[in-house]
Amino acid sequence: MDDDNAAGPADPRRRIPRTDALLAHPRVAAAVASLGRSVVLGLIRAAQDRARSGDIAPEAVETELLASLESSRASSLTPVLNATGVVVHTNLGRAPLSPAAQRALADAAGYTDLEFDLVSGARARRGAAARAALLAACPAAEDALVVNNGAAALMLATTALARDAGVAISRGEFVEIGAGFRLSDLIESTGVRLVEVGTTNRTHLEDYERVLGEVAAVLSVHRSNFRIEGFTADADLRELADLCHARDVPLIVDLGSGLLAPEPALPKEPDAASVLAAGADVVIASGDKLLGGPQAGILLGRAEALATLARHPMARAVRADKLTLAALEATLTAGDPPVQQALHTDPQDLRERTETVAYEARSAAMDHAGRVAMVAVLVVEHAGRVGGGGGTGVDLPGWAIALPEAAAAPLRTGTPAVVTRVHEGRCLVDLRCVPQDQDGALADAIGRVLADLSAGRA
Template sequence: MQAQPKDLPSLDRLLNSPLLAEPCQAHGRSLLTQEARALLDELRAQARQGGLARAALEEGALCAALRQRVEARLAPRMRAVINLSGTVLHTNLGRALLADEALQHVMAMMAAPNNLEFDLSSGGRGDRDSMVEALLCEITGAEAATVVNNNAAAVLLSIAALGGGREVIVSRGELVEIGGAFRMPDVMAAAGARLVEVGTTNRTHAADYERAIGPNTAMLMKVHTSNYRVQGFSSAVDEASLAPIAHAHGLPLVTDLGSGSLVDLAQWGLPREPLPQEMLKAGCDVVTFSGDKLLGGPQAGLIVGDKALVQRIRKFPMKRALRMSKLPLAALEATLRLYLQPERLTRDLPTLRMLTRPLADIQAQAARLQAPLAQALSPRYAVATSEMLGQIGSGSLPVESLPSAGLLIAPAGTAKKGLGTALDGLATALRGLPLPVLGRVQQDRLWLDLRCLDERQEAQLLAQLPQLQEALA
């Protein structure tokens, strides 16, 4: 039986239902009124089109629909997910996970006033950089340090403060573009510097820099190509060779490392990335790097180096617009403190814990999960354990892979032309779980790489299998 527009209750009648007393008290009448009005408008439109059943207008059904709308309206847009993509530092999934110490410190600093810019010794105004500067100098060997809200900001600020209005020399092979079409030439222009390109895409020599230096040169710059690799007939001038050229002309050498590892990953059998402390020893005057990649902390841009140059950067007017707020600064301080105990990093720092996780542990986890997942997906899908290759991610070591293991899911009895639809349906169902599960579809399979799945999330995944089974029914 179809309902007519006149059959809909009035707004007041709906809101005064005893079934809405509890949600009205919990959420307030304003929100319920707004959602009730929108619900009635939608139902009225359906009734005019002849597509509204009378059962939808029963008091219980209307109140249930309204409660669902209110819950959906109040649900957070940013949600935790289970990352089974095979990429440890996934840019779209928030990159590095914070350590427990960092989370606890953030909560403590958010729950009470703190000395963000207050000097407890003198009782006067303090500098928020002081929260992390000493730690950064101790870890990297720098004379001074300052921090901003991300590494793109660190590069922008450094160029603007040290090279604004003048020329900055960079190799053509290092004019990188990072996510979101953020290109080094555009950064130069935004910072007010004039880019001077030297060398070619694949080969740049020391003489190229020498010839480019002129009376209007402000600095020489190196950019670590962490998000791509030029192989074959190629050459570049390293920092140790470039520093004497810069200093002979009274110019600073600035290098952008991007990924920001503070420890040598090779000690755990991982590919190594250049370290800020190595760049400083090689003669670099200023080094910039990220906080939320290999360092394993919050989003931040870290600037370390010569005291006088860092002071110029810190005092540049743009710094205030790019400064870190108390929340990520607290997380960064707590993360940096972990580096004072390097033997514990693979236990206490989630990024390193996941990167160094033994392959045997991942394989054992895959074996545990295979049967319950196969039962939940039967008979539509078949599940098998498999060796896999993951990656570090976020532009770090782009051509290197991480041996891993996980689960391969394939549609059972599906024709070739229907594979894509079946896999998309499964991927959609996994993303629709209360705690969304994200894998990757390739080679006519859904791949669930388990490197990033800890014990807590393993239990959460298993608990959601009945809901997954229901969603696919």
């Protein structure tokens, strides 16, 4: 029997609002549309149960429910402020999308003309606009293809072009990235045979030349997340391309980080335009790294090679969806995305902004604590990082707010969630990747933590 029905006439539980009455509230009804009925019903029951147990008054159920709805989201992913100074932070979702790309996602969420020509009423080529945007951004490419991520692009290129004869790769380019993922394992998982050439530190043109008769393609992988220094040698890319073309063997170059054109801030980072000009047949890049867009695998290159990839059965299994295509097109056509802005942040502007947030955080701490917080707040020099396997070893000069290490956890679990860098016993708050319109929220979050630390509550 329900507790409410078992309660006597004077029992306060009889005053707990009924479920159907709460569902009829306009804000609750709107939440059903956005969060789903099952989620809302769970929040209703939670509020009612708190009233039944005496935690809140029955009259507070509606207020409790509305507050819960306000903080609930349809997705369990929690938005965070990236205050680490790492621009392309893999653990935080890599590149944040530009406002234009976010609007494009919303526009593409419903029915779209993804493969439909509105003028003729006939079927059209999928992703034509994103392809055109890529070719405009990288005129050196004759054609382009978009798949769901960089690993899929590499898998498709090596499978479609290497066939059963195998692909040659330098031993110095056997890259392992995060979570133990090895590119060589990915390639071999499709049945493509790897033919290793050279040594870990030195690979010459003649090493490739010796195996071209037994392979169907040559793969060059950018060592994006590590460097080999000292007694080293690599085959010149233009010479390697000439050798491959003389033997009618396609050259695939995996850039990894995703630059389409030279980037002055990262002079040693390879880019698609330069690599294609050097003679590569297919270039692979990621969409959610230095390009600053959604997760995607981008393939650029000669029309004949790209047509081979597009016709391969695997292309269907790894193709990009409408949301990716929409966000990628907007990223390419609507100005500098946040990743590019973060790379080019002026250190002096960043210092002034950091000092302002530090001052406002101290003021917020006084407001929250009712007295001056005794915890030290310093502005210190701090070098940001590119991240995502790009710009290895490149420092991005900047500044950060230095707090006690104990501030990291409460900032990370607060609202908004602020992810910082913990280094040498300090919690460093770097504003490079924090949207400027969030400075006030960040200062208030720091102020609350400072107040709690001063009072011994954190």
